[in-house]
Amino acid sequence: MSEAVLSLERVTRTYRQGSERLHVLSGVDLVLGRGEIVALVGPSGAGKSTLLHQSGLLERPDGGEVRILGRPTAKLGDVERTRLRRETIGFVYQFHHLLADFTAEENVVLPQMLAGTARRAARVRAAELLAQVGLSERQAHRPGKLSGGEQQRV
Ligand SMILES: Nc1ncnc2c1ncn2[C@@H]1O[C@H](COP(=O)(O)OP(=O)(O)OP(=O)(O)O)[C@@H](O)[C@H]1O
Ligand SMILES: [Mg+2]
Incomplete structure (x- = not known):
C-alpha cells in the first residue's frame, strides 16, 4: 500500500455518564493510505463521529495511538496537536461552522x-x-x- 497518512492503533474511547461507562471505541485499528477514499458506515450512535474526532485530533483517546503522516500524537501537547491539525487535516462538516460576518x-x-x-x-x-x-x-x-x-x- 502507499504511504499511510492516518493510522489508528488499538484506539479506545469511553464516555462516562454518571456511574455508567459507555465503551464507544474498543481497540480500533485502521490504516489509510495516501489518495484512498474511504466511507465510514454504521448505524446512528455506533461511534462514527467519535472515531473522526480522535482521528482529527479534536479529542484525545483514552488509550492507543493516532499517527498522522507516521507521526505519533499521543504524547504531543495541545499546541503541537493544534499545529499538526491546522497544517495537515481538513474537515467538511455536516454543519458549516463558517464565520457569519466574513465573506x-x-x-x-x-x-x-x-x-x-x-x-x-x-x-x-x-x-x-x-x-x-x-x-x-x-x-x-x-x-x-x-x-x-x-x-x-x-
Ligand atoms: N460527550 C459524550 N458523552 C457521553 N456520551 C456520548 C458523548 N458523545 C457521544 N456519546 C455517545 O456515544 C455514542 C457514539 O456517538 P457518535 O456521535 O460517535 O455516534 P455516530 O456513529 O456519529 O452517530 P450518528 O450517525 O447519529 O451521527 C452514542 O451512543 C452517543 O450517545
Ligand atoms: Mg455522527
Whole structure:
C-alpha cells in the first residue's frame, strides 16, 4: 500500500455518564493510505463521529495511538496537536461552522493566515480554491446569502 497518512492503533474511547461507562471505541485499528477514499458506515450512535474526532485530533483517546503522516500524537501537547491539525487535516462538516460576518473569500483566507501565509498569497489561493468548487461568482457573499451546499463547499 502507499504511504499511510492516518493510522489508528488499538484506539479506545469511553464516555462516562454518571456511574455508567459507555465503551464507544474498543481497540480500533485502521490504516489509510495516501489518495484512498474511504466511507465510514454504521448505524446512528455506533461511534462514527467519535472515531473522526480522535482521528482529527479534536479529542484525545483514552488509550492507543493516532499517527498522522507516521507521526505519533499521543504524547504531543495541545499546541503541537493544534499545529499538526491546522497544517495537515481538513474537515467538511455536516454543519458549516463558517464565520457569519466574513465573506466566502475571507472565510477561506483566514485559516491560511492563521497558518502563516501572507494575506496576498492567501487571497490568490482562496480564489483558486473557490473556483475549483464553482464558487467564483459567490466570493463576496456572506454565509447567510449562500445555499447549504455552497456553504459546505466554502
Ligand atoms: N460527550 C459524550 N458523552 C457521553 N456520551 C456520548 C458523548 N458523545 C457521544 N456519546 C455517545 O456515544 C455514542 C457514539 O456517538 P457518535 O456521535 O460517535 O455516534 P455516530 O456513529 O456519529 O452517530 P450518528 O450517525 O447519529 O451521527 C452514542 O451512543 C452517543 O450517545
Ligand atoms: Mg455522527
